[in-house]
Amino acid sequence: METKILRINRDALALHKEEYEAAFSEAADLIHQGGLVAFPTETVYGLGADATNPFASEKIYRAKGRPSDNPLIVHIYDKSQLQEYAAEVPPLAHRLAERFWPGPLTLIFKKSDKIPLQTSGGLDTVGIRMPDDPVALAFLRACGRGIAAPSANTSGRPSPTLAAHVIEDMQGKIDMILDGGDVFFGIESTIVDLTGEKPQILRPGAVTEEMLREVDAEITTDPALLREPVQECRPKAPGMKYRHYAPKAKLCLLRGENEKVLACMQEKVQRAREAGKRVGLILTDENRGKLQADEIRYIGSAASDEQIAHNLFAVLREFDHCAVDLIYSESFEQGKLAAAIMNRLLKAAAYHIADV
Numbered sequence: 001m002e003t004k005i006l007r008i009n010r011d012a013l014a015l016h017k018e019e020y021e022a023a024f025s026e027a028a029d030l031i032h033q034g035g036l037v038a039f040p041t042e043t044v045y046g047l048g049a050d051a052t053n054p055f056a057s058e059k060i061y062r063a064k065g066r067p068s069d070n071p072l073i074v075h076i077y078d079k080s081q082l083q084e085y086a087a088e089v090p091p092l093a094h095r096l097a098e099r100f101w102p103g104p105l106t107l108i109f110k111k112s113d114k115i116p117l118q119t120s121g122g123l124d125t126v127g128i129r130m131p132d133d134p135v136a137l138a139f140l141r142a143c144g145r146g147i148a149a150p151s152a153n154t155s156g157r158p159s160p161t162l163a164a165h166v167i168e169d170m171q172g173k174i175d176m177i178l179d180g181g182d183v184f185f186g187i188e189s190t191i192v193d194l195t196g197e198k199p200q201i202l203r204p205g206a207v208t209e210e211m212l213r214e215v216d217a218e219i220t221t222d223p224a225l226l227r228e229p230v231q232e233c234r235p236k237a238p239g240m241k242y243r244h245y246a247p248k249a250k251l252c253l254l255r256g257e258n259e260k261v262l263a264c265m266q267e268k269v270q271r272a273r274e275a276g277k278r279v280g281l282i283l284t285d286e287n288r289g290k291l292q293a294d295e296i297r298y299i300g301s302a303a304s305d306e307q308i309a310h311n312l313f314a315v316l317r318e319f320d321h322c323a324v325d326l327i328y329s330e331s332f333e334q335g336k337l338a339a340a341i342m343n344r345l346l347k348a349a350a351y352h353i354a355d356v
Ligand code: TXA
Pocket: 041, 043, 044, 045, 046, 047, 070, 071, 072, 073, 104, 106, 108, 120, 123, 125, 126, 127, 131, 149, 150, 151, 152, 187, 188, 189, 191, 202, 236, 237, 238, 239, 240
């Protein structure tokens, strides 16, 4: 299959919508025919299909190599579409949507009959979100219906934050990629389940627990997220139980006071190289030039959790292109995105973390 790539300039889109009308209507036609179109959102790139078409949803699972019990998020462009896809909309949903939509927040509802089980991974619930990205919204509006979209990566790989990452994983497997450039946040949306007795965060993201609790103090985080998943304590979002985001090389995190982390890292690099291994490091800008290794990637300033979140997946992907056997990374515990960053990084590291 040939994958068509259409470049959409976000800034030009705001000024000259009509220039892009043909592109969006071509993308929408593909969706209406049951095809797959990748598109940018403010979090990561999504792999879109008609959420109401079971055959289209099945294609997503095939293209990603995704386990069929892992449900897809439905993307909408207008809050009024909520009633169509959710069977029950509790008052808290309206308050959260009012405050955080469009934005990086997915809400889980009981699903309506319009959502086939192929889209919901066999569950009777559905995740819905309204993204805050002009390209995503224009695409969704052209489609005129809910679009099921997981992150547009091969299952298990880091989520794509650039069209180049989508091309890497999906070229030849999907109909079209809308290339809207770089995404804003770089980590996926926060997920809040509204179907249980109490609202619960199933995946941390840029809408933090603290922000959510300003709307409802009862919102808490799924305790299974705070530790390595084990049989007795499994995360409620099916996708959170799978190995994820992992680079091909083994990743280990070091946590502690900066000077100690650096000293420990240098020692570990030395030992690994003596054993004939090629070693990579993930460091903050402030530690530039302080260590030596085969490959070093700087992820952003230690003072900016936004930069670190934004660059995280691209850095993990880069290591897949440079033949290292082992990667050591600093831990990132500062700022409001720290929980979301460490959630991804710990999964990428298969929970290998050492306190120094
Ligand atoms: O930011 C995002 O959410 C991106 C962009 C493209 O919107 N999408 C995304 O989708 O991250 P995906 O499929 O890569 O991750 C969705 C996560 C999975 O862990 C899945 O198990 C969980 O959401 N999920 C989806 N529907 C659910 C449901 N009904 N109940 C529980 N968890 C659900």
